[in-house]
Amino acid sequence: MRRALILAALLASPALAQETASREAGLAAWESIAAAASHPRCANCHVEGDQPMWSGPSYGTTRPHGMNVYAGESRIGAEYLSCGTCHAYREEGANDAPHMAPQVADTWILPPPEMAWFGRSSAEICVQLSNPDLNGGRDVEALAEHVQESAFVNWGFNPGGGREPAPGSPEEMAELLRQWGAAGMPCPG
Template sequence: MARGWFITLPLAAALAASTSLTNAAPPESPSAAAFREVAKVLNHPRCMNCHTTVNWPTQGETRQRHTFNVMRGPDGGGPPGMRCTTCHQDKNQDAMNIPGTKNWHMAPMTMGWTGLSPNQLCKALLDPAKNGGKTGEKVIEHLRSDPFVLWAWAPGGKRKPPEMAHAAFVAAADTWIKKGADCPQ
């Protein structure tokens, strides 16, 4: 458990309480501002397509529902007999325009981000019940080195990676957590 995690939470809450009393929006904290940058990346189709809150993945830049009735299945890896790995292999298959990395699967429904505002997204990422029981440091670690996250910057075919470079993204996430894990309003 990262100690900073629990320390920052009351601070964030206090900050939220105080800003609600003022008319003019105060300048956002550096942490919250950093999260806005993080959120831009998280809202990218490369992340959102598999972090859905529905029973199926989406696909493409428009995040349309995955074609041919592809379903999440009980473990996020596709239903019995029609696993994600039926088509998605250990690496991108560019000739077929099929993305891939090891153990292709969806994020659990609890980690679904569809339709979340930056504030909600931030809170979800900080909530161990919605982030796979991760501490702030573990969240950073996930964003830094998880093969799926890295895949987003090398998605193959004509798929677009997030605009922000991966290193800048990790740095922003780091700032966000280290400077208080504030959530933008």
């Protein structure tokens, strides 16, 4: 009995150590993911409410989008003034003039409210991003593909116009997501 217990403990501990190591690596990857997600270039769009945000050093104070811009239920301003009036579709070309409306090769629109990150903690964003009911039905591979392909994400890491870029790159974020996924998508707390 005693021997069996010792044997069980010996067998269990390396596995436990490995699990802890992988959880720690996953949490470390998560913290880098959260640093990008909560950056103003991403969080200004990932809002729960009806108004995009203007925040980050290039905006001075944090405030809702100026000029009475509301996204509406459509999330694209269809009920008011469509985002594309100013954020026109643009195949290529740098957004190099400060304070111009950013323009990318996609239809500028807010994400659905359940994908909100603005003002949220790393742990809250982690719960959102790891839940397919809240993330557009994505597994971790689909999340990684999204960040590599999305024109919005690519803009956020390389915004131009004197705006501070989100830390990292689409490729790095995709790799971090895959590491986090391999560790079982651990969340802080």
